[in-house]
Amino acid sequence: MSDLMNTLGQQSKRAAQQLSQLESAEKNDCLMQMAQDLENSSNTILAANQQDLSRAKENGIPNPMIDRLRLTGERIKEMAEGIRQVASLPDPIGVVEKMWRTEDQLMVGQQRVPLGVIGIIFESRPNVTTDAASLCFKSGNTVILRGGKEAFYSNQALVELMQQTLRHSQLDPAMIQFVNDTSHDVANEMMRLNEYLDVLIPRGGAGLIQRVKNSATVPVIETGTGNNHVYVDHAAQLDMAISIVANAKAQRPSVCNAIETLLVHEDIASEFLPMIEEALTPHQVALRADSRAMSYLKQADLATEADWATEFLDYILAIKVVASIDEAIEHINRFNSKHSEAIITDSYHNGQRFLKEVDAAAVYINASTRFTDGFKFGFGAEIGISTQKLHARGPMGLEHLTSTKYIIYGDGQIRE
Amino acid sequence: MSDLMNTLGQQSKRAAQQLSQLESAEKNDCLMQMAQDLENSSNTILAANQQDLSRAKENGIPNPMIDRLRLTGERIKEMAEGIRQVASLPDPIGVVEKMWRTEDQLMVGQQRVPLGVIGIIFESRPNVTTDAASLCFKSGNTVILRGGKEAFYSNQALVELMQQTLRHSQLDPAMIQFVNDTSHDVANEMMRLNEYLDVLIPRGGAGLIQRVKNSATVPVIETGTGNNHVYVDHAAQLDMAISIVANAKAQRPSVCNAIETLLVHEDIASEFLPMIEEALTPHQVALRADSRAMSYLKQADLATEADWATEFLDYILAIKVVASIDEAIEHINRFNSKHSEAIITDSYHNGQRFLKEVDAAAVYINASTRFTDGFKFGFGAEIGISTQKLHARGPMGLEHLTSTKYIIYGDGQIRE
Incomplete structure (x- = not known):
């Protein structure tokens, strides 16, 4: 020493x-x-x-x-x-x-x-x-x-x-x-x-x-690494989902409580994905989609396995279509950095399941992940956002x- | 790996x-x-x-x-x-x-x-x-x-x-x-x-x-290291002090919430030290005293600097006479392992000072350090006793x- x-x-x-x-x-x-x-x-x-x-x-x-x-x-x-x-x-x-x-x-x-x-x-x-x-x-x-x-x-x-x-x-x-x-x-x-x-x-x-x-x-x-997701459930209010996804991705992409991946239930993918693409266009967000999501989007690159694990901190959004809330939760628990995760849904049951089963410091129903913040939580200050459990x-x-x-x-x- | x-x-x-x-x-x-x-x-x-x-x-x-x-x-x-x-x-x-x-x-x-x-x-x-x-x-x-x-x-x-x-x-x-x-x-x-x-x-x-x-x-x-002290203040009830020191040292010396050093205020040293020596004799506790304490004891070895820092986990007690509660607190904060510390006193002011100024996981007024234990605290179980702050x-x-x-x-x- x-x-x-x-x-x-x-x-x-x-x-x-x-x-x-x-x-x-x-x-x-x-x-x-x-x-x-x-x-x-x-x-x-x-x-x-x-x-x-x-x-x-x-x-x-x-x-x-x-x-x-x-x-x-x-x-x-x-x-x-x-x-x-x-x-x-x-x-x-x-x-x-x-x-x-x-x-x-x-x-x-x-x-x-x-x-x-x-x-x-x-x-x-x-x-x-x-x-x-x-x-x-x-x-x-x-x-x-x-x-x-x-x-x-x-x-x-x-x-x-x-x-x-x-x-x-x-x-x-x-x-x-x-x-x-x-x-x-x-x-x-x-x-x-x-x-x-x-x-x-x-x-x-x-x-x-x-x-x-x-x-x-x-x-x-x-502190600080946030590979976060929004999962838009089949029972989501789509206008709410669009407002939240746009906010969580594009309001300030360089911060750790922004999202990197959007997961969309297959039942609403054909309706929702064109809407969200349109909503993100003014923000010039580049989309990296899996093959199913690609088919509903005008302009997107094919996502690689590495994209699911990447914190872009930029105007880039990975998109994946999932068959069920189970697949969404599994994907999140596999790739997330345990920071902030959100479900958009009107299903009481799915909301409760998401809260219980997703492993992260902050788990949201129907709100933007951007609220994970000492000031927004009412602590009056913030020294950082811990992504560990101890x-x-x-x-x-x-x-x-x-x-x-x-x-x-x-x-x-x-x-x- | x-x-x-x-x-x-x-x-x-x-x-x-x-x-x-x-x-x-x-x-x-x-x-x-x-x-x-x-x-x-x-x-x-x-x-x-x-x-x-x-x-x-x-x-x-x-x-x-x-x-x-x-x-x-x-x-x-x-x-x-x-x-x-x-x-x-x-x-x-x-x-x-x-x-x-x-x-x-x-x-x-x-x-x-x-x-x-x-x-x-x-x-x-x-x-x-x-x-x-x-x-x-x-x-x-x-x-x-x-x-x-x-x-x-x-x-x-x-x-x-x-x-x-x-x-x-x-x-x-x-x-x-x-x-x-x-x-x-x-x-x-x-x-x-x-x-x-x-x-x-x-x-x-x-x-x-x-x-x-x-x-x-x-x-x-x-978990677990306990270089603990009892400080017997000049305002202590001496019978209570004897019962607590004997318990904290000799009831089960091999455990981490037992004490290793006794600190005694100089005003009561001449009265208290012969009493505690007598109380510890049946337990065959070896005494390691500083020079002032030695003069009041029948049988003791001179304590070395290393003794203050040692967790004996045995029938050995280090003893030091201090001029004030300040000296006691200073000694404790210098040598303790931040586990359990006790003051024996009837002085309200000194008790409160000890609680505030001593740095340890558990700080006692008028009780044995042996209570630092998940069961005794009412937790119903214990995986260990943490001596860290995080x-x-x-x-x-x-x-x-x-x-x-x-x-x-x-x-x-x-x-x-």
């Missing part, structure tokens, strides 16, 4: 003890100050961002990626507003979820406590820095942030600014830390920093998630960044 | 789909039948156990370990009773923990579902086989069991028996599987079987837990072997 990661780990762990004991008001005051300092220091941040942008252009980084990297006065305002919103959320720490009396007359309560030290490995968007840092801070966790090299200067400037606010608030600046080395070696060390990290959350593309999953011995929460599944808000401890009130009880 | 682990993984994953859809009554009937079949086949099990015992004696395995390995008619009855008790517990699967209406008028419910496939790596006691298998089965999870080589024949016979019951119940026998290879290589493969295993739970000594923690890329739930912390019952999924009832909602 390099000195860098060991030092960051030790400092974060020490700071976690102080942070876990802060009152909500202290945390909120500090967050409000961070937002203010961020707005006041726009110029510093924009200058650092300019360094990243210049380097990106030199390196021939594609334009959409440069756009994601670019900060503006407006975007910095939004980041500050994001921090203020986190400050306004209820503090999960200290809440006793339940309390009961045992047979031995002990009062046992389960109380929310911070996880401790959270590692975040993320890719280009610099707004993840302030988002993640404020959520970790509010939930009583120190954080070690390791961003991508493209946004290095922006991320570093943002963290330095937040550390300055911490210092001015008489708090340990190590509550929010930055890994100022973007090499793979250091990232790999972070994935094995079991002594100091309580959890590691990768935020980024499928490649990053896979790399972390294969290498990390620190507990990981996988600890947290689905959209993660502040509560999902906590653990619990049992607090037990006795009166001299001993065990016989 | 070897064929063995790949095949087991595939089979378990396929069986998990069937198991996740079983009704509670089907699961309970099958468990009751397993218990019956186990009792009816005592002789087969005892014969297999005899093979393990003979080999253990040949290999010069120490007697206490042979005792843990030994099955008797009585022990088999207890194992069967254990299975029946699991059958009688409420089924956690399908429970909707909460349900709410979002701003978009979606009804979102959080429903308990199985984790999927659970791997268990455990050491010598064969009763873990039926315990773990019945808990996993009841909570809708398939299980891959990899026991130690000492109990190989017993474990194998037990799993074969349970698989036979599954077959007779028209269920896939792959719901409960056994790794019939006790090599380290295969254990290491199991720790990296991310494609099929949803979680890995090691059950055994600190060495095993550490090995799994350092090697596994599959999500792990750490997913589950403290005693784990059936509910802790589950995940959740969001089920969402819509009415055509799309995202703007």
Whole structure:
């Protein structure tokens, strides 16, 4: 282990003890100050961002990626507003979820406590820095942030600014830390920093998630890959189905809660498929259909086996005609990434079966998968969408960044 | 990856789909039948156990370990009773923990579902086989069991028996599987079987837990190490303190919820330490004291720095005199394994501080740490005691072997 990661780990762990004991008001005051300092220091941040942008252009980084990297006065305002919103959320720490009396007359309560030290490995968007840092801070966790090299200067400037606010608030600046080395070696060390990290959350593309999953011995929460489906049942209201499929595919195809494959019951395929093709045409969605679906479509390519397993994140939709809800559920459970799945149906029985039998973080009847989102679920925040089953599944808000401890009130009880 | 682990993984994953859809009554009937079949086949099990015992004696395995390995008619009855008790517990699967209406008028419910496939790596006691298998089965999870080589024949016979019951119940026998290879290589493969295993739970000594923690890329739930403390505050009722310390240390020192270190406030050390020495004498507890504590004790060795960090699991107690509750909390948070900690005090303020500031799965006021136990907490079962913060912390019952999924009832909602 390099000195860098060991030092960051030790400092974060020490700071976690102080942070876990802060009152909500202290945390909120500090967050409000961070937002203010961020707005006041726009110029510093924009200058650092300019360094990243210049380097990106030199390196021939594609334009959409440069756009994601670019900060503006407006975007910095939004980041500050994001921090203020986190400050306004209820503090999960200290809440006793339940309390009961045992047979031995002990009062046992389960109380929310911070996880401790959270590692975040993320890719280009610099707004993840302030988002993640404020959520970790509010939930009583120190954080070690390791961003991508493209946004290095922006991320570093943002963290330095937040550390300055911490210092001015008489708090340990190590509550929010930055890994100022973007090499793979250091990232790999972070994935094995079991002594100091309580959890590691990768935020980024499928490649990053896979790399972390294969290498990390620190507990990981996988986020984000969404190979999602809408199944249009024979008993669907077709107008509703069209509106939902168009929304789930084309409203914002680059996000993880968009869909990639449409499954259509054979009884309605001849009527529905031409309708959905027409509805998707204005969005220029390319269709990749199985042979049966092809016969009802004007313009489509033949889908390959690989298409069923691909998260396109683009204006591409795979389409398959199925003979039954059983075939739909089987296809979904085979190919999905356990993120978000929807059935469109007026059949009570089929809706209930779909909810019960489909394995995913979020399963919908008659709604767009695009609602899988911490804000839309009412959590007031989102650190990511977990696609694993351990600890947290689905959209993660502040509560999902906590653990619990049992607090037990006795009166001299001993065990016989 | 070897064929063995790949095949087991595939089979378990396929069986998990069937198991996740079983009704509670089907699961309970099958468990009751397993218990019956186990009792009816005592002789087969005892014969297999005899093979393990003979080999253990040949290999010069120490007697206490042979005792843990030994099955008797009585022990088999207890194992069967254990299975029946699991059958009688409420089924956690399908429970909707909460349900709410979002701003978009979606009804979102959080429903308990199985984790999927659970791997268990455990050491010598064969009763873990039926315990773990019945808990996993009841909570809708398939299980891959990899026991130690000492109990190989017993474990194998037990799993074969349970698989036979599954077959007779028209269920896939792959719901409960056994790794019939006790090599380290295969254990290491199991720790990296991310494609099929949803979680890995090691059950055994600190060495095993550490090995799994350092090697596994599959999500792990750490269980069991307990370097626990009782802090006797200056405001303690000394008779209560003696009864609790004696219970926590000497009632059963080999278990993870026993204590290893006693911390005593300096104001009461001269009165309390001779009393506790007298109380522990009948149990032949060896004392390892710091220099201040030594001066109040008749017979004690000087504690080394390493003693504070050691889980003795034996009739050994480390003792330290502290100047304040602050020093006690600091010592505990530095050396403990985050398992169970207790303060004995009549001071309301100190009790509350201890609960808030001590970092452990279970923190007690005025009770023995020996209550950290799924049965004593009222969960009706226990698969282990988690000492990590992710997913589950403290005693784990059936509910802790589950995940959740969001089920969402819509009415055509799309995202703007």
